[in-house]
Amino acid sequence: MVVSPVLLIAVPLLLAFIAPLCGKAAKYIPPAGALFNLILSVILIPTVLKSPMIVSIGGFPPPFCINLFVGPLGIFFAALISLAGFLISIYALSYIRERAVGKYHTLYLLLLTGATGVVLTGDIFNLFVFYEILCISSYALTAHNAHWHRHGTEAAVKYLIQGSVGSAFILLAIGMLYGFFGTLNMADLAKHIARAHSSVLFIPLTFFIAGFGVEAAIFPLNAWLPDAHSVSPAPISAIFSGIAIEIGVYAIMRVVFTLFGAPLSVMSVLLIVGLLTLLVGEICAFRQNNIKRMSAYSSIGQIGLIVFAFGLATKSGITAGLFQITSHALSKILLFLTIGYMIYSIRMKNYPDKYVTEIEINSLNGLGKKMPLTSLGFAIAAFSLIGFPPFIGFSSKLLIVKAALLKGGIYAVLMGIALIATVIEGAYFLKVVQGIYFRKGEVEGIKENNVFILVPFFILAALIIFAGIYPGILTKILNSSSGELLNRIGYIGRLPG
Amino acid sequence: MRKLVSIILLGALAFGLVQAVKKIPFGVQKTKVGKYYVERGIEDTGSSNIVTSVVLNYRGFDTLGEVTILFAGAIALGAVLFTGKKRIEREVYPASPILSTACKFLFPLILLFGAYIFIHGHLTPGGGFQGGAIAASALLLIFLGCPGRKTDGRKTRLMESLGGIIFVLAGLLGLAYGGFFLFNFLPKGTVNNLFSAGIIPVLYIVIGFKVASEIAGILDNLFGETE
Numbered sequence: 049m050v051v052s053p054v055l056l057i058a059v060p061l062l063l064a065f066i067a068p069l070c071g072k073a074a075k076y077i078p079p080a081g082a083l084f085n086l087i088l089s090v091i092l093i094p095t096v097l098k099s100p101m102i103v104s105i106g107g108f109p110p111p112f113c114i115n116l117f118v119g120p121l122g123i124f125f126a127a128l129i130s131l132a133g134f135l136i137s138i139y140a141l142s143y144i145r146e147r148a149v150g151k152y153h154t155l156y157l158l159l160l161t162g163a164t165g166v167v168l169t170g171d172i173f174n175l176f177v178f179y180e181i182l183c184i185s186s187y188a189l190t191a192h193n194a195h196w197h198r199h200g201t202e203a204a205v206k207y208l209i210q211g212s213v214g215s216a217f218i219l220l221a222i223g224m225l226y227g228f229f230g231t232l233n234m235a236d237l238a239k240h241i242a243r244a245h246s247s248v249l250f251i252p253l254t255f256f257i258a259g260f261g262v263e264a265a266i267f268p269l270n271a272w273l274p275d276a277h278s279v280s281p282a283p284i285s286a287i288f289s290g291i292a293i294e295i296g297v298y299a300i301m302r303v304v305f306t307l308f309g310a311p312l313s314v315m316s317v318l319l320i321v322g323l324l325t326l327l328v329g330e331i332c333a334f335r336q337n338n339i340k341r342m343s344a345y346s347s348i349g350q351i352g353l354i355v356f357a358f359g360l361a362t363k364s365g366i367t368a369g370l371f372q373i374t375s376h377a378l379s380k381i382l383l384f385l386t387i388g389y390m391i392y393s394i395r396m397k398n399y400p401d402k403y404v405t406e407i408e409i410n411s412l413n414g415l416g417k418k419m420p421l422t423s424l425g426f427a428i429a430a431f432s433l434i435g436f437p438p439f440i441g442f443s444s445k446l447l448i449v450k451a452a453l454l455k456g457g458i459y460a461v462l463m464g465i466a467l468i469a470t471v472i473e474g475a476y477f478l479k480v481v482q483g484i485y486f487r488k489g490e491v492e493g494i495k496e497n498n499v500f501i502l503v504p505f506f507i508l509a510a511l512i513i514f515a516g517i518y519p520g521i522l523t524k525i526l527n528s529s530s531g532e533l534l535n536r537i538g539y540i541g542r543l544p545g
Numbered sequence: 546m547r548k549l550v551s552i553i554l555l556g557a558l559a560f561g562l563v564q565a566v567k568k569i570p571f572g573v574q575k576t577k578v579g580k581y582y583v584e585r586g587i588e589d590t591g592s593s594n595i596v597t598s599v600v601l602n603y604r605g606f607d608t609l610g611e612v613t614i615l616f617a618g619a620i621a622l623g624a625v626l627f628t629g630k631k632r633i634e635r636e637v638y639p640a641s642p643i644l645s646t647a648c649k650f651l652f653p654l655i656l657l658f659g660a661y662i663f664i665h666g667h668l669t670p671g672g673g674f675q676g677g678a679i680a681a682s683a684l685l686l687i688f689l690g691c692p693g694r695k696t697d698g699r700k701t702r703l704m705e706s707l708g709g710i711i712f713v714l715a716g717l718l719g720l721a722y723g724g725f726f727l728f729n730f731l732p733k734g735t736v737n738n739l740f741s742a743g744i745i746p747v748l749y750i751v752i753g754f755k756v757a758s759e760i761a762g763i764l765d766n767l768f769g770e771t772e
Contacts, residue, residue, distance in 0.1 A: 054726040058720075061709075062709075062710060062713040062714070064616075065706050065708075065709030065710045066706065069702075069703065105606045105725060105726045105727050106727045106729070107719075107724070108589065108603060112578060112581050113604070114605075148623065151621075151623055151624040151627070155617065155621065158613065158617050161613075165610070173604075174604075174606060174607055177611060178610055180614050181614055181617055184618055184621060185617050188624050188625060189624075191625045220562070227569035231576070250561075251561045251564065251565040252565065254561070
C-alpha cells in the first residue's frame with residue numbers, strides 16, 4: 049500500500065494544533081513534524097517519478113473537490129522544505145530561548161505546513177489558503193524580537209502591509225479566473241485558459257505575478273525583505289531566505305507555466321526582471337555594513353538569478369533554476385545559521401542582557417580562531433553562494449550559464465551581465481571571510497560548544513560539498529520537475545473526466 | 546511627482562480591472578462546478594444547505610486551511626503582544642445595575658443563538674464561523690458590561706487546539722475508512738433532519754467552539770495590561 053501524500057500536510061497541521069498544549073516540550077514538535085515529512089517525501093519520490101499522484105480530498109471527482117497534484121516538482125519542494133525545516137528546527141532547539149517560545153514553535157511549524165501545502169496542491173484557491181498560512185506565520189515570526197527593539201515591529205508591519213496588498217492582488221486574480229471559467233482546479237483552468245482569448249488573461253496574470261512577486265521579493269516589490277530578514281532571529285532569517293521566498297518563485301512559475309502556458313512576452317519580462325533583481329540585490333549588498341542586511345540583499349540577488357534562469361523557459365533553464373533554488377536554500381541557510389551563532393556568542397560575551405540580532409561586519413574580525421567550526425561553515429556557505437568549485441553553488445551557476453549559452457544570441461549577452469553580479473557577490477563575501485580569518489579583532493573568551501547548533505552546520509556543509517561533487521544525484525528529479533512545468537498538456541491530461 | 550505616478554498607476558489598475566470584470570458574463574448559468582453543486586449537493590452530502598455542503602464537504606480542505614489561518618492569526622497576535630511581564634489587575638469600576646443586569650440576561654440568549662446557528666449549519670443559513678462569532682459577541686458583551694469578568698486564557702487555548710485536533714483527526718478517520726482525507730464517513734441520514742449529513746454537523750460544532758474561543762482569546766489578549 050502506498051502512503052497518502054496528504055499526510056505531508058495533515059500530520060504537521062495536527063502537530064501544530066497540539067503544540068500549544070505541550071508547554072515546554074513544544075520545541076520538540078517542529079523537528080518531529082519536519083522529520084516525518086522528510087522521511088515520507090523521500091519514500092514517495094520513486095512512486096512519484098514513475099507517475100504523478102492525484103489525491104482527491106473528500107472523495108468526489110476533481111474538479112468538484114480539491115485535489116493534490118503530487119508530481120516530481122511538488123515532492124522535490126516538499127523534501128527540500130522538510131529537510132531545511134528539520135535542520136533549522138534542531139538549531140532552534142537551543143537558539144530560541146527568549147520571548148514567546150511556545151508560540152514561536154507553533155508558528156514555525158505552521159509556516160512549514162503552509163509552504164508544503166502550496167507546493168502540493170492542485171487547486172488555485174487552496175494554493176492561496178496555504179500561501180496565507182505561510183505569510184501570516186511569517187509576519188508574526190518577523191516580530192519575534194519586537195519587545196527588545198522596535199525594528200522588529202517596524203519590519204513586521206512593513207512586511208504585513210506589502211504582503212497583504214500582494215495577497216489582495218492574488219485573490220482578485222483568482223476571483224477573475226473563477227468568473228471567466230467557473231472552476232478553481234488548476235488543470236481544469238489550464239484547459240480553459242488554453243482556449244481563451246489572450247486579452248482576457250492579461251490582467252489576472254499580471255495580478256498573479258505582482259501578488260506572488262511580493263513574497264518572491266522580485267524587484268521592485270522587495271522593499272520589505274532586507275528589514276524582515278535582518279531583524280528576525282537567525283533561524284527565521286534562514287527559513288525566510290531558504291524556503292519562504294522560493295515558495296513565492298514556485299507559485300509564480302506554477303501559475304505562469306502550468307496555468308498560462310508561459311507566453312514568450314511574459315517570460316521575457318520575467319527574464320529582465322530577474323536580471324534587474326540580481327543586479328540591484330548584489331549592488332545593494334556590496335554597500336552594507338551590517339552582516340545580516342548584506343546577506344538579506346544577497347538573497348534578493350540570488351532570487352534574481354533563479355528568476356532569470358526560469359525566464360529562459362527552456363528545459364535546461366528550468367532545471368538550472370531548480371538547481372539554483374536547492375543550492376541557494378542549502379547555502380543561505382548555512383550562512384544565516386552560522387552568522388546567527390556568531391552574533392549570539394558575541395552578544396552573550398559583550399551584552400548579555402541586551403537582545404542583539406544584527407551586527408557590523410567588523411565585529412566578526414578574528415572569529416576564525418575562536419570559533420573555527422562556525423567560521424568554516426560560514427566560509428563554505430559564502431564560497432558556495434559565490435560559485436566556487438567544489439561546492440554546490442558552482443554546479444548550479446554552471447548549469448545556468450550552460451542553459452543561457454544553449455539558447456544563444458541575446459541571452460548569452462544577458463548572462464554576461466549576470467556574471468558581473470556574481471563578481472560583486474564574490475567581492476563582498478570574500479571581504480567578510482578575509483576579516484574573519486586574517487584580521488585581528490577584540491573577541492576574547494568566545495567558545496563554540498553547543499552540539500545542537502553545530503550538528504546542523506555539519507550536515508548542511510556536507511550536503512553542499514557532496515551535491516557539489518556529485519550533482520548527478522539531483523539531476524533525475526530536477527529533470528522530471530522541469531518536464532512537469534513545461535508539459536502543460538500532461539498536467540491537464542491527469543485530470544480525470 | 547510621486548502623487549502623479551501613483552494616480553496614473555491607480556488609473557491604469559482601475560481601467561484594467563473594469564476591462565477584465567466587464568468580460569465576466571453575468572447571470573448566466575455557465576459554471577460546470579457550480580451547477581454540479583446545485584444539482585448533486587443534497588444527494589452527495591446529505592446537507593440541505595448547499596453552501597455548507599461546499600464549504601465543509603466539497604472544499605473542506607480549504608476550510609481546514611481557513612481555520613488554521615485564524616489559529617495562526619490568534620497565536621500571532623499573542624506572540625506580537627507578548628511582553629514577558631506580569632499582567633496587572635486593572636482598576637475596574639462597576640457598571641450601572643441596569644447595564645450589568647441586562648448583560649447577564651442577554652448573555653445566555655446570545656450564546657444559545659450562536660449555538661443554534663452552528664448546530665443547524667447544515668440545515669439553515671449560517672454555520673460554524675458565523676455561530677462562533679455570535680457566541681464570541683456574548684463574551685464581548687460580558688467583558689464590556691460586567692467589568693472584571695474575564696475568560697480563562699488556558700481554557701480558551703485548550704478549546705482552540707482541541708478544535709483543530711478534532712478537525713484533522715476527522716479528516717484522518719475519513720482517510721482510514723474511505724480512502725480520502727476528509728471523507729464523509731458517517732451515515733448521511735435523512736435530509737433536513739438534525740442528525741444528518743454525516744461529519745458536517747460535527748465539524749461545524751467543532752468550528753463553532755473553536756472560533757468562539759479564538760475570538761474570546763484575542764479579545765482577552767487585547768484587554769490585558771502589563772506592568
